[in-house]
Amino acid sequence: MTLGFSSRPFHVCLVAFIFFTHGETGRTASQAEIFTDVTEQAGITWHHFSGESPDRFLIETMGGGVAFLDFDGDGLQDIFFLNGGETPRGKSPTPVRNALYRNLGNGKFEDVAAKAGVDRIGFYGMGVAVADYDNDGFPDLFITGFPESALFHNNGNGTFTNVTDRAGVKNAGKWAASAAWFDYDRDGLLDLVVTNYAQFSFDNPKKCEVNGVPTYCEQKAYLGMPLSLYHNNGNGTFSDVSSQAGFDKLVGRALGVVAIDVNDDGLPDLFIARDASPNLLLINKGNGRFEDIALDAEVAYDAGGLAKAGMGVDAGDVNSDGVPDFVVTNFNDQYHSLFLGSPSLPYEDRTVASHLAEYSKSFVGWGTHFVDYDNDGNLDLVIANGHINQVVETTRNDVKYKEPPLLLRNNGKGIFQNVREHAGPAFNTGYSARGLAVGDFDNDGGIDIVLTCLNGKPILLRNNVGHSNPWVGFQLQGTKSNRDAVGARLTIALPNRKLVRWITGGSSYLSSHDKRVIVGLGEGPQPGAVNAEIRWPSGTVQRVSNLRPNQYNKISEPIKQAATAHNK
Amino acid sequence: MKDYDTAEKLITSITSQSTDQPTLGYELALVQYHAKRFADSQRTLLDLISSGYKSSQAFNLLGWCYHEQNQPMEAVRAMQEAIDLDPTQESNYLDLEKILLARESLPSALGAAKRASARFPDSPLAFLMRGSIELKMSQFTDGVTSYTRALRLDPANADASLGLAEAQSNAGLDKEAVAGFEAAIKRFPKDPRFRLQYALMLLKQAESGNLSAETRAERLLKSAVALTPPLPEVHFLLGDLAQKKNRTTEALAEFRHAAKLDPQSAKVHFALARIYRRLGRNAEASREMDLYQRLKESESKAAMPPSGTGASQD
Numbered sequence: 001m002t003l004g005f006s007s008r009p010f011h012v013c014l015v016a017f018i019f020f021t022h023g024e025t026g027r028t029a030s031q032a033e034i035f036t037d038v039t040e041q042a043g044i045t046w047h048h049f050s051g052e053s054p055d056r057f058l059i060e061t062m063g064g065g066v067a068f069l070d071f072d073g074d075g076l077q078d079i080f081f082l083n084g085g086e087t088p089r090g091k092s093p094t095p096v097r098n099a100l101y102r103n104l105g106n107g108k109f110e111d112v113a114a115k116a117g118v119d120r121i122g123f124y125g126m127g128v129a130v131a132d133y134d135n136d137g138f139p140d141l142f143i144t145g146f147p148e149s150a151l152f153h154n155n156g157n158g159t160f161t162n163v164t165d166r167a168g169v170k171n172a173g174k175w176a177a178s179a180a181w182f183d184y185d186r187d188g189l190l191d192l193v194v195t196n197y198a199q200f201s202f203d204n205p206k207k208c209e210v211n212g213v214p215t216y217c218e219q220k221a222y223l224g225m226p227l228s229l230y231h232n233n234g235n236g237t238f239s240d241v242s243s244q245a246g247f248d249k250l251v252g253r254a255l256g257v258v259a260i261d262v263n264d265d266g267l268p269d270l271f272i273a274r275d276a277s278p279n280l281l282l283i284n285k286g287n288g289r290f291e292d293i294a295l296d297a298e299v300a301y302d303a304g305g306l307a308k309a310g311m312g313v314d315a316g317d318v319n320s321d322g323v324p325d326f327v328v329t330n331f332n333d334q335y336h337s338l339f340l341g342s343p344s345l346p347y348e349d350r351t352v353a354s355h356l357a358e359y360s361k362s363f364v365g366w367g368t369h370f371v372d373y374d375n376d377g378n379l380d381l382v383i384a385n386g387h388i389n390q391v392v393e394t395t396r397n398d399v400k401y402k403e404p405p406l407l408l409r410n411n412g413k414g415i416f417q418n419v420r421e422h423a424g425p426a427f428n429t430g431y432s433a434r435g436l437a438v439g440d441f442d443n444d445g446g447i448d449i450v451l452t453c454l455n456g457k458p459i460l461l462r463n464n465v466g467h468s469n470p471w472v473g474f475q476l477q478g479t480k481s482n483r484d485a486v487g488a489r490l491t492i493a494l495p496n497r498k499l500v501r502w503i504t505g506g507s508s509y510l511s512s513h514d515k516r517v518i519v520g521l522g523e524g525p526q527p528g529a530v531n532a533e534i535r536w537p538s539g540t541v542q543r544v545s546n547l548r549p550n551q552y553n554k555i556s557e558p559i560k561q562a563a564t565a566h567n568k
Numbered sequence: 569m570k571d572y573d574t575a576e577k578l579i580t581s582i583t584s585q586s587t588d589q590p591t592l593g594y595e596l597a598l599v600q601y602h603a604k605r606f607a608d609s610q611r612t613l614l615d616l617i618s619s620g621y622k623s624s625q626a627f628n629l630l631g632w633c634y635h636e637q638n639q640p641m642e643a644v645r646a647m648q649e650a651i652d653l654d655p656t657q658e659s660n661y662l663d664l665e666k667i668l669l670a671r672e673s674l675p676s677a678l679g680a681a682k683r684a685s686a687r688f689p690d691s692p693l694a695f696l697m698r699g700s701i702e703l704k705m706s707q708f709t710d711g712v713t714s715y716t717r718a719l720r721l722d723p724a725n726a727d728a729s730l731g732l733a734e735a736q737s738n739a740g741l742d743k744e745a746v747a748g749f750e751a752a753i754k755r756f757p758k759d760p761r762f763r764l765q766y767a768l769m770l771l772k773q774a775e776s777g778n779l780s781a782e783t784r785a786e787r788l789l790k791s792a793v794a795l796t797p798p799l800p801e802v803h804f805l806l807g808d809l810a811q812k813k814n815r816t817t818e819a820l821a822e823f824r825h826a827a828k829l830d831p832q833s834a835k836v837h838f839a840l841a842r843i844y845r846r847l848g849r850n851a852e853a854s855r856e857m858d859l860y861q862r863l864k865e866s867e868s869k870a871a872m873p874p875s876g877t878g879a880s881q882d
Contacts, residue, residue: 209675210707220868295857298842303808305838305860335775346846351775358777396708398740 033424034373034407035449035461042109042460046081046099050455051124053090055205056216058198059146059175060087061388064452065127067512068439069139071116072158076103077439077514079450080113081458082143085124088202098125103441117160123148127435127510131181133190133232135483142169142192144176144510146200153236168238169230175200176228180506182259182268183482183537184245184284189232190482193506195254195272198222210391219275219309224252227272246289252277256313259505260324261487262341266539268487268505271299273310273328298346299326299339308334309364312436312509315502316370316379318354319414322491322500327356329365329383329509332399336360336368336383340414350414356381359418363403364388367436367509371447375469375520377499378410384433384451384509402430405451426459433459439514445471445550447518452510470521472530473552476503479559480538484515487537492519492530521549572603590621597629606636624654628663640671658688665697669704677701685714692722699731703738711735726756730765737769745769760799763792767805782809800830807839819843834863 050060063084068077081099086092097119101109113119118141127144134140138154149171152160164170174196181190199222208217227247230238242248256273263269267284274280278300282290294300301307309331315324323341330336335357339347351357363385370379385403392399407423408416420427435452442448446466451459472492476485485503492499501517521530529546536542536557547553579596593616600609610633613626627650634643647664654660661684668677681698688694699714715732722728733748749766756762767785774782786809792802807822820843826836837860844853 210705211710296845301838303811303839303842304804304835305864306835355777357775361772361776394709395706396739 032422034419034422034465035424035426035463037424037426037459038107038462039457039460042101042107044079044099044101044109044458044460046101046111047457048081048083048452048455049086049092049096050084051087051090051092052455053087054214055087055089055202056208056214057087057090057200057202057205058216058219058222058388059124059126059200060084060090061216061454062177062197062434063124063126063510064434064454065125065144065510065512066435066437066450066452066458067128067130067141068437068441068450068514069130069141069512071100071139071154071160072102073138073156074103074105076105076443077441078103079109079437079439079441079460080118080128080130080141081452082121082125082128082435082510084126085145087124095120107442112158116158117162118152121145121150123150126176127178128512129179129181129192129506130512131190131486131505131515132483133181133192134236135189135478137483139484142179142181144171144179144194146175148172148174149176149179149194163236167236168240171196171228174225174228177255178257178506178508178510180257180259180270180504181484182270182486182505183232184229184259184268185231185288186267186481186487186537186539187232187234188478188480188482188538189234190484190486190505191232192228192230192238193257193259193270194228194230195257195274196225196228197255197275198224198253210389210395213391215389215391219253222253224274224277225254226251227254241288244288246291250280250282250292252280254280255311256328256506256509258313258315258326258507259487260315260502261489262315262324264323266535268537271313271315271326271328273313274307275309275311276307277310278307279310279313279328293345296345297339298349299328299337302334303349306334308337310337311364311366312368312384312507314369314507315504317500318370318379318381318410320378320412320497320499322498324502325414327368327370327381327383329368329385330360331364332362332387336363336365338414354414355416355418356408359406359408359416360385362399363406366434367451367511369436369438369449369508369513371438371449372518372520373407373447373463374409374465375445375467375471375518375522376412377469377494377497377520377522378412380410381408381416382406382436382438382449383408384431384436386430386432386434386454400430402432404428404430405433405436424461426461431459432456434509435511436508437511437513438508440466440473440516440518443552445473445518447514466518467550469523470549472519472521472532472547472549474517474519474532474534475515475552475554476517476534476536477554477556478536478538479557480540481536481557485537485557486515489535490517490519491533491535493532494521494530497522516552570602572599575599576603589619590616590623590626593621594623594626594629597626597633601629601633601636604636606633609633610637622653624650624657624660627653628660631663631667635667635670640667640673643667644676655687658684658691658694661687662693662697665701669701674701674705678705678707685717690721692718692725692728695721696725696728696731699728699735703731703735706738708735708739712739712741726752726759726761729756730759730761733762734765737765737772742769742773758795760792760795760797760802763788763795764799764802764805767792767802771805771809785809798829800826800833800836803829804833804836804839811839811843816843816847820847832863834860834867837863 065082067080079101100113123145125145129142138156141152143150150164153163179194206217231241253275259268270282272280281294312329326339328337338350367384383406432454433451446463449461478485488503531545534542597609597612613630631646650660685694695718702711712735718728729752737745767788770781770785803822803826807819810819841856
């Protein structure tokens with residue numbers, strides 16, 4: 001496997017169509033903190049409802065999907081919050097509804113979910129995956145849940161239509177958690193993988209207690225499920241190809257998924273985080289089938305053969321070697337895991353050496369994402385935490401029910417430092433956080449964060465420090481490739497280093513992100529303009545030059561045949 | 569040598585002349601139980617009981633017969649009957665807890681332990697057992713309380729000292745746990761369990777950033793190797809440490825040693841599979857992986873579903 005691009009011919013294309021500059025943010029917060037909680041001033045009042053009940057159904061502890069998306073194409077990231085639902089004895093006094101917050105561009109948001117037709121679903125909601133599956137230029141919504149899932153097609157006029165039945169992606173009878181759009185067969189159409197969690201029924205509450213207090217049974221009380229894979233037929237319908245792909249054999253409690261090309265063969269692979277089932281690293285064989293190499297990669301179990309409680313997952317290059325690395329969130333005492341990739345197997349478990357073990361010992365982790373919050377060129381890490389059982393505090397002193405999110409700064413070598421002291425009050429406050437999505441809602445080049453909280457209000461965190469270093473933003477538009485360019489790899493050559501970023505499918509937990517890529521340029525010698533290489537999902541390799549820092553650049557995949565194909 | 573056949577023949581030969589039929593019947597059942605003829609022992613006891621000789625002792629043994637024959641409900645019922653017939657006999661409560669523990673029925677075991685500790689408030693054994701169940705259920709702060717009580721009642725009890733330090737360590741009371749382990753190692757220098765548990769705690773601390781803890785842990789483990797009984801976990805941990813430091817030959821030797829001491833340990837076979845795979849010895853790796861999978865499967869079949877905070881399904 002080669003990681004460099006010096007030996008390959010390129011199609012050179014000057015693009016740099018600048019379409020964003022610094023946005024209006026209405027910023028008033030202290031610059032001393034890295035992130036400011038702007039939920040209230042943004043006008044976000046939506047509240048998650050889990051249906052918590054005396055039956056203590058495990059599903060009550062796990063929901064809270066969230067997505068950044070520009071649903072109306074106005075260049076501003078909107079936010080979709082997916083609600084949970086009622087349970088037989090956990091009823092809501094008001095209708096359980098989702099929220100679609102339209103970004104008004106002045107730091108304020110307006111809930112237009114009802115108008116858009118996505119405020120209600122007929123099942124218990126879990127997660128959301130956003131992508132333009134029909135390449136019409138408008139992002140669509142796939143909503144996971146129990147006992148079914150739903151696909152909402154974006155009509156391009158501010159409304160959505162539920163096309164689940166026609167599309168054939170109902171995923172009926174399954175408790176679906178996360179989902180990822182990715183083009184596994186590189187036909188230019190995004191396919192869909194869904195992580196199904198466990199066999200479940202509201203008719204069969206499992207009973208557990210601590211000192212006479214009913215509580216949630218552990219995940220092992222629930223048998224796992226196989227993954228679902230839906231192939232996009234290109235005509236608004238999908239085919240369930242789970243068996244053909246070999247996914248029907250992969251039974252376990254799957255929660256998180258990220259799609260990324262781990263072996264640099266141009267085909268998107270999958271990392272699946274599973275809860276007390278071994279994680280999966282599914283290599284795309286290019287013939288519609290996938291091979292699990294998690295055991296050889298040493299990412300399936302810990303050193304003692306224990307399958308950790310994997311929840312969320314993300315991929316990115318934390319040590320600047322051009323190879324994707326993975327973070328997986330787990331239960332308290334298990335530590336959230338960091339696996340460093342290398343051209344050969346196994347992966348290196350850097351959980352302890354990276355200090356991730358130290359910072360995550362007491363936490364149950366969920367959503368997570370690599371973010372370069374200060375644009376220094378190093379991928380930092382943000383993690384949503386929160387225990388599932390209120391009674392945990394009666395059993396030990398060092399684990400709390402509500403836990404703070406983590407913001408960990410990367411020194412560029414995959415060693416993290418907890419920056420909670422400067423991160424802002426949200427990182428020093430306990431929450432029952434679950435979903436986590438990242439996006440630049442004020443278009444200032446600083447990546448912002450949104451978290452959902454079980455039975456609580458979400459938290460929108462505005463980044464105050466993104467501007468402290470120069471950055472370059474990318475908005476890719478596929479032509480031969482899928483329009484969202486999911487699966488693209490960007491390589492940015494700086495005078496003193498090379499940065500590699502991917503547009504991944506899925507990632508985090510139940511959540512979906514701004515698909516634009518922000519690359520921090522750091523403090524080193526600055527180029528007058530930035531050059532980048534884009535390897536599109538189709539295999540086309542394109543070099544773009546003269547990208548100016550501190551702006552988003554809209555780049556279309558070249559249509560000309562002159563582009564060099566990179567098919568292995 | 570235990571000659572159960574002869575013992576049974578002797579008991580049978582004098583039964584007809586004896587005036588103490590219940591005692592002889594019970595002794596016969598006991599011999600059959602020790603000879604691992606659990607069905608025969610059960611039959612003898614049921615005959616005895618049906619002829620009117622109901623004793624706490626007989627029901628206790630009957631409970632164990634059921635337990636050995638994988639009839640958990642009957643075992644629990646018999647043991648409960650033993651308790652009802654003689655509520656002053658502490659061993660009946662403890663045996664009930666052991667049977668419930670063996671079937672991973674943790675909440676019921678804890679319920680029985682709470683009844684026992686209430687009935688026998690001056691019994692270190694009752695609190696020791698309760699503490700061990702609480703530890704298993706991850707109810708660490710409760711475990712600290714129970715073990716503290718057990719140790720107060722029997723300050724020379726090594727199990728109570730060990731349990732207390734372990735519970736403190738898991739409850740996040742690291743300072744107290746360190747003090748407990750250090751004192752216990754001085755007091756029980758030949759007991760390797762203290763060194764092992766202390767090392768486990770230190771290794772956790774090392775993973776969480778306390779780098780000097782790892783050196784101390786390794787020293788403790790090495791000193792535990794010389795003590796008896798040999799603990800497979802000590803060798804597993806030494807192997808794990810060696811592997812982390814890329815001392816592959818040493819790691820392999822330690823894992824092999826651990827496997828020899830405890831061939832039923834799934835994690836040891838997993839570690840062996842991993843190290844063989846790294847060494848490119850693929851046949852051995854897949855053999856060890858098969859063993860791991862098989863042991864893991866039987867572990868999960870045996871275990872009832874545990875819970876995230878110690879709550880268990882009953």
